[in-house]
Amino acid sequence: MKVYGSIASPFVQRVLMAGRIKGHDLPVELPPGGSMQAPEFLAISPMGRVPVLDDDGWTLAESAAIVGYLDDVLDGPPLLPENPRDRARARTIETLASHELAGLRPIMVCKVFGMRNEPVLVDEAISTIRTGLAALEKARDANHVWAAGDSPTVADCILVPLFSLMDVIDPIAGTSALVxxxxxLAGYRERAFASELGGRTVREMRDTFAAILERRRQPAQQSS
Known part of the structure; x- marks a missing residue:
């Protein structure tokens, strides 16, 4: 079993965290064909997105589906709480994080990578994220150590990587202040980042993103 993608991706990290919670370290490889645009990769990921799970030649795209599959097939602690209300809370937080924090995408495109100059789009994205974070604040039980309980769940698998991304790009985008x-949520982030599980995600994303940004700077410096 292996994962195609990059450990810089919060959605790849979502899958890796799920595996780690269950006691399994999944190897990460580059997409078949070497890029997300390669025909070999598009054949197994119709939207051209990472991650894709390869389980002995059988492939599955989309991080939420992969996390659910890992919970079904891997031994180890469950990724959802036993109590039905806590399970519902975990799923609510997972959905809110996945949908409402998607505003990070235009911020990445416009501010971090400078591929487009659309300040209105960035402002709208920040507004969406701010509203989503307020909803997440209300959805959480303040007595819980993790996002939806006293043990990590599917909710943490998406929240920790997205908060890690917001922390990594903060010097450029000012996103950590939103949390x-x-x-x-700020207290939760501090606890999660200080944990062995969350700290590994933060370190992997920070180191990989630093390398990506450095590679992007070099051609610009060479052409100036």
Whole structure:
């Protein structure tokens, strides 16, 4: 079993965290064909997105589906709480994080990578993220250590990588301050980042993103 993608991706990290919670370290490889645009990769990921799971030649795209599959087939702790209400809370937080924090994509495109200059789009994205974080603050039980309980769940698998991304790009995009506006989430982020599980995600994403940004700077410096 292996994962195609990059450990810089929060959605790849979502899958890796799920595996680690269950006690399994999944290897990560480059997409078949060497890129997300390669025909070999598009054959197994119709939207051209990472991650893709390869389980002995059988492939599965989309991170949420992969996390659910790993919970079904791998031994180890379950990724959802036993209590039905806590399970519902975990799924709510997972859905809110996946959908409402998607505003990070235009921020990455416009501010981090400078591929487009659309300040209105960035402002709208920040507004969406701020609203989503406020909803996440209300969805959480303040007594829980992790996002939806006292053990990590599917909710943490998406929240920790996305918060890690917001932390990594903060010097460029000022995104960490958005989390700080919600005291419950800010406390959760601090605990998660200090944990062995969350800290590994943060380190992997920070180191990989630094290398990506450095590679992007070099051609610009050479052409100037």
């Amino acid at each position: 700080a506006e919600q005291p419950g």
